[in-house]
Amino acid sequence: MPSNLATLPALHTQYYAPSHASPATLNEIGLLRASIWQDHQLSERQHACQQVWLEEADRHAHLWGVTSGSGLIATARLCISDNLDHLPEQSLYQGLSLSPPFATMGRLVVTPAWRGKGIATALIRERLSLCDRLGVKSLLLDCPEHRVPVMQRFGFNALKLPQAGVLFPDTRFVVMGRFN
Structure with a gap:
């Protein structure tokens, strides 16, 4: 299975440094997220942003978008912060003793037609690589x-x-960490 997006024909990966994604790009990312999650059972909080799923963290995060000839097919986010206030699921982290700064990975989505081709794996590796270059010790x-x-x-x-999620109460989430 390919793990490098460059090995997949006709795909283009765009990286956006914090605060560098245009409003149009952010909207496109939000539309893709919403379209992928629309079939999941949504909480009241998620219904409010059902058409375009963006969060305040997106404006200040490292973002990736993968496009094919038909448009945006995948996206991912990485936040580097001193707190977890940007996480909608921050209550899941209660009781953990964490030393900032740390990075949080999230909002990885791939359209169904492109799943199983290594895109998610490549986006995970892209984010891990950036963390290594930035010297992030806690992810x-x-x-x-x-x-x-x-x-x-x-x-x-x-x-x-x-634990049950906040946005998606019917989904059980595991808080995970990687410490260098």
């Missing part, structure tokens, strides 16, 4: 329970038992 994420084995292959360990 956190809240991972749907079924994705835990994948993230363990990238050096993440479960920090807490699975």
Whole structure:
């Protein structure tokens, strides 16, 4: 399975440094997220942003977009912060003793037609590589329970038992960390 986006024909990856994505790009990212998650059972909070799913963190995060000839097909986010205030699922982290600064990975989505081609793996590696270049020592994420084995292959360990999410209460999330 390809793990480098350059090996997939007709795909283009765009990286956006914090505060460098245009409003149109942010809107396109929000539209893609909403379209992928629209089939999941949504909480009241998620219904409010059902058409375009953007969060304040997106404006200040490292973002990636992958496009094909038909448009945006995947996106991912990395935030570097001294707190977890930007995380909608921040309550999942309660009780953990964490030393800032740290990075949080999230909002990785790939359209169904492009799944299984290594795009998600490549976007995970892109974010890990940036963390290494920036000297990030602590990397956190809240991972749907079924994705835990994948993230363990990238050096993440479960920090807490699975818990119901805030935005998606029917999804159980595992808080995971990778510490260098």
